[in-house]
Amino acid sequence: MSSSIPEPLKTPPTGSWATYKRLLTYVKPFWLAFSLAVVGNVLYAAASTGMAAAMEYVITAIENPTSQNRVMLTALIVGVFALRGLGTFFSQYFISYVGRNVINALRNDVFDRMMTLPSRYFDENAAGRLVSKLTFNVEQVAEAATNAITITLREGLTIVGLLGFMIYTNWKLTLVFLTVGPVIGFVVSYASKRFRKISKRIQGSMGDITHVATESISGYRVVRTFGGADYERDRFRQVSARNLKQSLKMASTQAISVPVIQVLVAIAIAALVWTMLAPEIRGEMTTGQLIAFITAATTMAKPIRQVTSIHSKIQKGVAAAYDVFETMDEKPEKDGGTHAPDRVEGRIEFDQVSFRYRDQLDNVLDQISIDLPAGQSVALVGRSGSGKSTLVSLLPRFYDFTGGDIRVDGRSLMDFSLESLRAQIALVTQNVVLFNDTIAANIAYGALRDCSREEIREAAAKAHALEFIDRMPEGLDTVIGDNGVMLSGGQRQRLAIARALLKNAPILILDEATSALDTESERHIQQALETVMQGRTTLVIAHRLSTIEKADRILVMDNGRIVESGTHDELLAAGGAYAQLHQVQFSEHA
Known part of the structure; x- marks a missing residue:
């Protein structure tokens, strides 16, 4: 288990609009449902604007309470609220339908890509963090693709409708109200950048929480046996505290930006009322029109607050989408081969093969050459770290060799399609x-x-x-x-x-395949393995030399090179590295 959790990486430059545009390509297949959601938002906005506009009619009806006005006013109230209710249903249900389908498609695409990524990617990324991408991060995109779009469309259209009504009623007064627009825009812009930056850190910390929890839960026996509970608690508290700190930063930014915008809107409304009392500005407006105008201005306060507060969800979604797309843009395993035989004979040649892991200067394997006829077995022995497991992992192309060539039946591994190559190999690991x-x-x-x-x-x-x-x-x-x-x-x-x-399969790789067996089971398995090895090309890695004495050839590896080669009897007679290993094990066994 890793000893500590690395600090989250700095936020990469996020192209907000580019990321959102890419996210919208997932919406295209559900354009009909999205259109119905837009229709619902238009109905809601029309009803909200109608409520403000109706204030003029309410004042008229109060001043002139005829029976016709009473019926009309009652019908108007019911009609406006029914229209608003219908708009709410359409906008919420259909945008949720689109959002959940987008999440499903995204999740499937990310998982599909993960299934094609090279071994190196999984070596460099903890399993807990990858699971967090599929669960938490994709769910954050759901917030941006459902609630955020619903509120932005619904309240945004309401603002446009109310502004249109205000301009139609008195454009001079509307200009006074709009003077605070640029200041609100600046506050929203600053908050958005901060939301996006914090969201990226929250996602990193959620990945750390999943990672630590997964390790501690899956390794609970080691944790308890070695008294690691307190250490694991400290690790978990550390990453959980980091998540808490970032979440509180998000909450404080949201808590400050919303009231600041509300105060700015209140200042605009106060300036509006003050200006309306000037006769030259008021002009020919009736009392009903004035009330309707003020109602429209005050009604706008709620949608402005909603639209600005939703920015945190949108920025969370953008940061999450960026992270998800980053995984989807990882290059899959190289699979340029087209050779796809039904079944190979199984002759394997390692021709001057070298390999080093990325970012390492020294070769892990250095100019390995082996010619293994079909149906024969070769055993690899040597101390830990000598390169045995790395060598056999090149055969199914879990890693690609960096020098030389590996051939099966005279064809380079690069000529085979990955699916066809791996279909020829059976693998049993420790x-x-x-x-x-x-x-x-x-x-x-x-x-x-x-x-x-x-x-x-x-x-x-x-x-x-x-x-x-x-x-x-x-x-x-x-x-x-x-x-x-x-x-x-x-x-x-x-x-x-x-x-x-x-x-x-015609090729069999046994990587410490009998390591977990007791002596009785090992004897049974050894017989089974001898049966299954007949007629198959077999590479065996074994720590216990007793299990490989019958191999056609034994290769002794040290520091990424083959230092000895021969049968069991030949190597014992040579008195070299193999004989020393055998002597040590024989003494231990005795």
Whole structure:
């Protein structure tokens, strides 16, 4: 587990409009629902403007209470509110429909892109932060795409309608009211920039919270055994406090900007009332028109406040969308090959292969050359860090070699499509990955899901897994929990071997495949592996030398180079590095 949480990165320059335009491309497929939402907002704005305009008629009706005026006024009140209610329903429901569909499409696109990204991306980004992008960040986009657009359209159109009415009634008075416009614009602009910057930090801190929580929860046994609870609590409090600090900054900016804008609007209304009392400005306006004008001006205070307060949500959404699009713009794995054979023979050649990780100066592998005939097995041994696992991870192209070439059946790996290449390889690693599903679904995973029940049982039997599967309450249909938490290490390893057996690929990679097994299980598995290795080209990484004595060839690696090569007996007779390793293990075993 990582020892500390890095400070969030500085906010990258966010092209607000460019990001929003890109977000709007997701709205296009739902243009009809969006149009109905706009219609709803127009109805709401028309009703709000109508309420202000109706004040003139209310005054007239009060001054002249005829039966006709009473009926008309009653009908007008009901009609305006019914129109407003209809507009509210249309605007809220249809914009929510658009927003949730946009989120669904975005989430799917981000996940699809994650499935194509190179191993390096997952090495550099903690799983918790990536999960946070899919959950929290995309949800922030929902706020910008639903509530924010609804309120901006609805209240914005209301402001336009009320302004239109005011200009129609008395344009001179309207100019007085509009003098505070530039000042309000400046306050909104400053607040928006601050909202966007803080939003980016909040997203970073939410990623940290998910990351720390995921590590602590998934590693709870290590945490408790090594007394790490207090340390994990401190880590969690640290990242949670950072999130709190940024959230409070957001709240304070919002809390200050809204009343400042309200006071500015109040000053404009006060200036309006003061000016209206001047006869040369008032002109020929009736009392009803004056009341209607003041009503329109005061009614505008609420939509102005709403539109300016919604800026925090819009900026959160823009920052979140920018972060989401950043992941979607990551370059996927290079997959330029077109060669896609049904099944390769399995001859593998490593030709002067070198490799170094990005940003590292020294090679992890240095000019490795191996010629492995189809159907033979080669074992890689050496101390930790000698490059064994890195070498085998180049074969399925989890990483691309930086020098030399690797060929399968005489064709460079780069000629194969990734899907075709990986279809030729079965992999069993030390760190077994199982899913929270049934035993059968874990064995027949992915492209193997169409295998018959009999084939699954046969693979499980060959991996010596049936002996514990048949004791399970539901047999093959037993759900094994998150990453197979209900199984022992040896049982999990046997399921991984059963999965490889079921795939029946011509190339087999065994990376410490028997490391989690006890001696009894190992003997069973060793027999199963010897069976499955027949007729397959196999690369075996083994710490226990007893498991590889029958390999066709053994390669001893040190510092990214092959220092010895030969059979078990040849290497023992040579008295070199392998003989020393063997002597050490033999002594320990004795």
